[in-house]
Amino acid sequence: MLILPDLNRLRVFYHIFAEQSLVAASKTLNITPSAVSQHLKKLESEIGTALFIRQHKRLVPTPEAEKLLAIIKPFFHDLEVGLRAINQSRETPAGRLRVGAPLVFGKTYFPGMFASFRIMYPQVTFVLKLGDPAVLLGMLGDGLLDFALVDIFLSQRQFSADLRMYRMEPVVDEELILACSRNYYEHVLGGDCSFASLVSREFISYYSNDLALKSWFGDHFGKSSARLNIVMTVDNVDAVLSGIEHGLGMGIIPSHLVHDAMQKGSIVPVTTTSTEIINRISLVQLKGKQPSLTEKTFLSFYKKMMQQDAVVEKFSRIVDNEKV
Amino acid sequence: MLILPDLNRLRVFYHIFAEQSLVAASKTLNITPSAVSQHLKKLESEIGTALFIRQHKRLVPTPEAEKLLAIIKPFFHDLEVGLRAINQSRETPAGRLRVGAPLVFGKTYFPGMFASFRIMYPQVTFVLKLGDPAVLLGMLGDGLLDFALVDIFLSQRQFSADLRMYRMEPVVDEELILACSRNYYEHVLGGDCSFASLVSREFISYYSNDLALKSWFGDHFGKSSARLNIVMTVDNVDAVLSGIEHGLGMGIIPSHLVHDAMQKGSIVPVTTTSTEIINRISLVQLKGKQPSLTEKTFLSFYKKMMQQDAVVEKFSRIVDNEKV
DNA sequence: TTCAGAGAGTAAGTTTTGCTAATCCTTCCG
C-alpha cells in the first residue's frame, strides 16, 4: 500500500502553487519562507516527484504538480464549505434531522409538523423512521437517529436493550380505549360491558403484541382471559380501525384517533368504572449526545405545537416537562 | 475566513470512523490508542463539533462526523489513486506529453510519430503545440511544455529570452533551399542563377521574418539586396509552396518537403557554387527539469524514427547526438 | 458475585517535528 504524504504539506503546496512563490505563500501561511521551502522539499521526497522546477527566482510547476493540485484543490474547497455548514448550523437550525416515532403517532402528526417547521426554517430537512420501540432504540443507539418518540408501555418487555444509555422524557400520555362500532355495541354486546359479556366476543389484536388487550382487561377488571377470540391480527392501527368500523369486533385504539367517529356515534368506547389505560409516549435521546441547535429548536417547536393541538389536548394528557 | 483543521487529524478521524474504534484505528495507523484519542479530541475542538458520542466502549458517529467523512473519503481515494498514477509513470510511460514544434516540421512528422508510439505505450497522450520559437520557448519556460523542437536559425534575433535556462540539443539540420517552379525556372530565370539575375525577380517571404531570404543571399553571394521584390508574404509554408508551384516567384523551402516535387522536376532549386544554408532544429528542454520516463522514452523513440526516415535522411543531416 | 479483559481517556515524560534566524547563492534591475 502506498503511504500517503503528510497532509499538512499539501496545504503548503497548495499555497505555493496558487502564489507561484515561496515568499508569497509564506506570507499567507504566516510562516517564514524557510519553513515553506522545507515543507516543499519534504513533500517532494515523500511523493518521490519534483513538483516545481526551480527557475532562478521563479517556480515552475511540473505536470505532476498540476495533477496533484487538481486533486487537492476541490477538496480544500469542499472541506471549507462543509465545515462552514457545520459551524453555521450552530447559529441557525439547518441540516437533516432524523426522527423516530411509533407508526401511527408518527404518520399522523409529524408530516404536518415538519411542514410547519420548515416554513420558519427551510434549511432543515427530515428523515422520519416509523417503527417499533425496539427498532427505534437500536437505531438511536447506533447514531442513526437524532431522537425518537417511543411508546414504552406497549412493548416494555420486547427489547432487552440497556435503557441506561438513553435519556427519556415523557411527552404525551395517549389514552388507549377498547372500542367497537355502534352496530356491534348495540346488536352484539347489547350494551353489556361486563367481563363475562366481553370475554366471549370477537377481538382485533396487534401482531407484534397482544399486551394491549391483556393490559386493558387487567386495568379494567383486574384479570384477563387466557384465550380471547381474536378474529384478526394485524400490525396496523388503520386496519384495526377499519375492522372495528366493519363490525369485526373490538380493538384497542388511541382515543384521539377516533375522536370524530365517537362524536358522530359511529364508534363507541367500551367503558367500565375504571379509568382508561394510558400509553405513555416518551421522547428518547442518547445520553452522551447533547442535542444540536436544530434538534433543540425543533423539539421546543414540537412541544408547543402539541399543546395547541385540540385533539391531542382533549384526549391525551400532555406531560408537563418542566417538572420532570 | 475559516481556519482549516490540522489535515493529518482528518486521516486519523477517517480511520476511527472506518473502524468505529480507537484501538483498531491505532493499529492501522501504527500508533498507540492514546495518540489516536488525543488526535480525535483536538480535531473535535478545532472544528467545534463532537464527532463521536462516547458510548461505553463504543464510538457512535454524529451526523457531523458523517458529513465530514463524506467530504474526506473521496479525497483520500482520489489522492491515493492520483499518487499511484504519478508513481507508476516512473515505471512505465504514461500520462500526457506536451510537445512544442515548428509549424511545418511538427505537423508533418509528429502525428504519425505519436500514432506509432502509442501502439507501444497506449497510456501516453499528446498535446502538440505548433508555433514560433519565441512562443514555444516561452511556454517551455512557463512549464506548459515538456520539451520543444525549435528552429533557432530562422528567428534567432526574435526573442530576447534568456537562453541560459534551456538545455539545447541539435536534432536535425534542415536544408533550406531557394526554389521555384520548373516553368518559372525556364521561362523567367532562363536558368540564370547569378546575383544580378535573381535580385530583380519575384520572391515569396515569411511574414514573421524575411531573414530566411536575406540569409540565403548572404550565404550564397556574401551580400543581399536591401529591397527584394516580395510579391507575397505569408506565414505558412504550404502557402509558400503553393505560391512556388503556381509560378508566383521564388521562396525558401525546407528541401525535404519538396523532395518528391524535385524528383518529378515540377519544382527546381536555385543553386550556386555555395552549399545550402542549414536550419538547425534543436530539441529544447528546461535546464532545471529532469525529463520523466515518458519523456525520455518518447525522445529516444523519436530519434530512432528520425534516423529511419528516408526523406529526412536524404535531405537533412541528423546530428549525431552522442558527440554533443 | 467476582475477576480478568478490553476499550476509552488522562497525565507526564520523551522524542520528533516544525519553525525561526542567520547566512549564502543567484538573478534581476536601477
Added chain:
DNA sequence: CGGAAGGATTAGCAAAACTTACTCTCTGAA
C-alpha cells in the same frame, strides 16, 4: 556595479506528537 529579492541551507529552539503508565467503566466468563 550594488542593492533588492527569491530561494536554499543549517543550527538551534520551541511546539507538537507520540509513548508509557495509569484510571475508569463496561463486558463476559468463572
